[in-house]
Amino acid sequence: MSNQESELNLPVKEKIVPESLKTKTIDPKDYLTFHKLTLDNNLEFWESIAKELEWFKPWERTLDSSNPPFYKWFVGGELNASYLAVDRHFRSWRRNKVALIWEGEPWDSSPREVRKLTYLDLFREVNKTAYLLKSYGLKRGDKIGIYLPMIPELPIFMLAAARLGLIFSVVFSGFSAQALADRMNDAGAKLLITADGGWRRGKVVQLKEIVDKALEMNKSIKDVIVVRRTGSEVRMEKGRDSFLHDLMSQVPNNAYVEPERVKSEDPLYILYTSGTTGKPKGIVHDTGGYMTLLHLTMRQVFDLRDEDVYWCTADVGWVTGHSYIVFGPLLEGATEVMYEGALDYPEPDRWVSIIERHQVSILYTSPTAIRTFMRQGERWITKHDVSSIRLIHSVGEPINPEAWRWFFKLVGREQVPFGSTWWMTETGGIMISHTPGGYLVPMKPGTNALPLPGIGAEVVNEEGKVKSGEKGYLVLTKPWPGMPLTIYGDPDRYVKVYWEKFPGAFYAGDYAIKDQDGYFWILGRADEVLKIAGHRIGTYELESALIQHPSIAEAAVVGVPDQVRGEVAEAFVILRSGVEPNQGLKDEINRFVRDNFGPIAVFKDIHFVSKLPKTRSGKIMRRVIRAVASNSPIGDVTTLEDEASVDEIRNAYKEFM
Numbered sequence: 001m002s003n004q005e006s007e008l009n010l011p012v013k014e015k016i017v018p019e020s021l022k023t024k025t026i027d028p029k030d031y032l033t034f035h036k037l038t039l040d041n042n043l044e045f046w047e048s049i050a051k052e053l054e055w056f057k058p059w060e061r062t063l064d065s066s067n068p069p070f071y072k073w074f075v076g077g078e079l080n081a082s083y084l085a086v087d088r089h090f091r092s093w094r095r096n097k098v099a100l101i102w103e104g105e106p107w108d109s110s111p112r113e114v115r116k117l118t119y120l121d122l123f124r125e126v127n128k129t130a131y132l133l134k135s136y137g138l139k140r141g142d143k144i145g146i147y148l149p150m151i152p153e154l155p156i157f158m159l160a161a162a163r164l165g166l167i168f169s170v171v172f173s174g175f176s177a178q179a180l181a182d183r184m185n186d187a188g189a190k191l192l193i194t195a196d197g198g199w200r201r202g203k204v205v206q207l208k209e210i211v212d213k214a215l216e217m218n219k220s221i222k223d224v225i226v227v228r229r230t231g232s233e234v235r236m237e238k239g240r241d242s243f244l245h246d247l248m249s250q251v252p253n254n255a256y257v258e259p260e261r262v263k264s265e266d267p268l269y270i271l272y273t274s275g276t277t278g279k280p281k282g283i284v285h286d287t288g289g290y291m292t293l294l295h296l297t298m299r300q301v302f303d304l305r306d307e308d309v310y311w312c313t314a315d316v317g318w319v320t321g322h323s324y325i326v327f328g329p330l331l332e333g334a335t336e337v338m339y340e341g342a343l344d345y346p347e348p349d350r351w352v353s354i355i356e357r358h359q360v361s362i363l364y365t366s367p368t369a370i371r372t373f374m375r376q377g378e379r380w381i382t383k384h385d386v387s388s389i390r391l392i393h394s395v396g397e398p399i400n401p402e403a404w405r406w407f408f409k410l411v412g413r414e415q416v417p418f419g420s421t422w423w424m425t426e427t428g429g430i431m432i433s434h435t436p437g438g439y440l441v442p443m444k445p446g447t448n449a450l451p452l453p454g455i456g457a458e459v460v461n462e463e464g465k466v467k468s469g470e471k472g473y474l475v476l477t478k479p480w481p482g483m484p485l486t487i488y489g490d491p492d493r494y495v496k497v498y499w500e501k502f503p504g505a506f507y508a509g510d511y512a513i514k515d516q517d518g519y520f521w522i523l524g525r526a527d528e529v530l531k532i533a534g535h536r537i538g539t540y541e542l543e544s545a546l547i548q549h550p551s552i553a554e555a556a557v558v559g560v561p562d563q564v565r566g567e568v569a570e571a572f573v574i575l576r577s578g579v580e581p582n583q584g585l586k587d588e589i590n591r592f593v594r595d596n597f598g599p600i601a602v603f604k605d606i607h608f609v610s611k612l613p614k615t616r617s618g619k620i621m622r623r624v625i626r627a628v629a630s631n632s633p634i635g636d637v638t639t640l641e642d643e644a645s646v647d648e649i650r651n652a653y654k655e656f657m
């Protein structure tokens with residue numbers, strides 16, 4: 001039973017209303033009355049939000065639902081995401097307002113590396129970069145890949161691509177060559193932007209080397225642009241690779257590139273995310289619907305105002321960074337912090353010092369970060385002044401009530417709204433929050449609270465019946481702006497994965513409970529997807545990485561709870577005949593997976609077994625392995641082919657405990 005479930009079984013009396021913000025709270029019942037109105041008048045509601053953006057051409061049809069589930073929002077409308085995030089502020093009083101406060105990871109460099117970019121700077125950089133991309137002959141609809149560390153060039157390239165109507169696909173810089181190659185192949189990207197290296201915990205990650213390896217497995221990429229970040233020696237391939245600074249010296253300083261008038265339903269980006277089986281899915285997001293949802297959530301969930309300093313601690317390589325570092329805050333003309341490295345480098349209070357030095361007022365972070373801080377101890381926080389913080393949200397996985405209370409006390413000073421926003425790569429933006437509609441509902445530690453205005457969410461059982469107070473599946477009951485257009489290159493899979501289990505509703509893949517107040521408690525994935533330190537990884541992807549090792553014949557991976565990371569992977573492998581199982585081999589396999597998949601693959605352990613529990617049709621029964629690993633009842637095993645396999649897992653487990 002997870003923490004959330006055990007809390008829920010107690011009568012939940014604890015509803016926290018911060019004293020200082022009482023005026024802005026709303027009774028959940030009143031909110032739900034309003035929420036119902038936004039569902040009953042759904043299109044009118046979304047029109048009223050979309051109207052607040054600047055459109056080159058107004059839309060003719062709010063929602064085209066002629067071919068479900070391939071919904072199209074704001075059809076006929078034309079806009080440009082780069083124009084909205086940059087030009088609009090450049091043309092307003094915000095021209096000299098700071099957009100990005102970027103802080104590099106190296107700590108002892110003097111002066112400390114902090115780069116501030118105003119909206120004017122951003123406008124110049126984005127235009128010059130768009131000019132450069134254009135000189136490669138790229139045109140609207142072409143795909144490019146971006147594999148960069150957390151440096152300002154990352155948002156700048158995304159915005160420059162959007163300006164030209166190019167479809168970009170960012171790959172998290174913690175992924176290794178194979179993962180990068182797979183994504184670039186699937187997207188058919190023509191150009192790749194990378195860096196010589198990136199800083200992580202004081203060490204250089206050799207990104208260019210990884211790119212060179214990936215491109216041995218790719219044919220679509222013809223050109224590579226390399227940003228100089230660490231100054232590492234890199235191999236440059238003639239006719240393919242160029243340094244950004246060399247290219248930029250040819251670009252006029254006052255370059256201006258007219259933003260393309262893209263259609264609302266034109267794709268803005270493809271972002272790969274892990275599913276239950278097979279290769280990662282390329283989630284395609286549109287432009288008009290996506291920007292509309294970001295506008296709503298920045299205004300309401302984050303209550304963003306011009307005087308705020310906003311900081312989202314995610315990496316731009318994941319959806320949280322796409323929506324809540326790049327497009328959301330810039331769309332609203334925010335001043336935001338972007339930090340390059342590890343939150344606890346070189347000391348556990350790096351992140352607190354960032355809050356204090358830049359006077360961060362809105363913080364968006366993750367449960368795994370909070371649990372890490374908790375383990376490091378409160379003295380790292382109390383030695384700094386965090387009183388600038390006025391709002392906190394977390395994202396990525398369920399937040400356990402202990403971690404919530406600890407952070408609420410130490411950083412929230414028991415005064416500020418602190419929510420856990422539920423959403424996913426597919427939804428484009430936040431769906432469920434403690435501050436829906438711009439008002440705070442009383443907080444209950446561990447919950448996600450209520451769906452946003454216009455968003456229909458329910459918990460249903462296997463038959464699709466709505467359930468209150470019982471564990472079931474989370475579904476979204478109405479199309480929403482920001483929803484996926486499709487899975488890139490595989491529309492059938494899009495239908496199958498999300499829309500077939502509960503016809504007419506979007507199946508999120510999460511277990512959830514809706515309580516007596518209508519609050520949602522998202523409990524975790526209902527499928528074979530892991531959230532390791534908030535990073536979404538498919539067990540299948542890790543299994544594929546394992547079986548590429550020459551000593552491994554078969555592999556099964558399950559998720560097991562972890563105090564800090566929330567969840568980690570545990571592997572059970574069958575070795576090829578003649579291979580000796582020993583600790584050395586284990587270490588080597590661990591290294592192999594990290595090298596081939598990326599350092600985010602964290603195994604708690606790797607067990608050597610001679611059989612895996614399988615169904616008679618040969619499918620690995622991960623459920624059985626998970627039950628053994630978590631010491632809970634195995635349940636129905638009538639479909640199991642060989643019961644001895646379970647004993648073996650049990651023994652493997654005991655041996656290494």
Ligand code: 6R9
Pocket residue numbers: 273318319320394395396397398399420421422423424425426448508509510522523524525531534535536
């Ligand atoms: C934004 C993001 C999506 C999965 C999702 C769920 C989990 C995210 C959560 C949460 C409980 C929260 N999740 N936020 N679970 N409370 N506040 O994380 O996207 O990487 O696609 O992952 O993350 O399990 O299904 P993504």
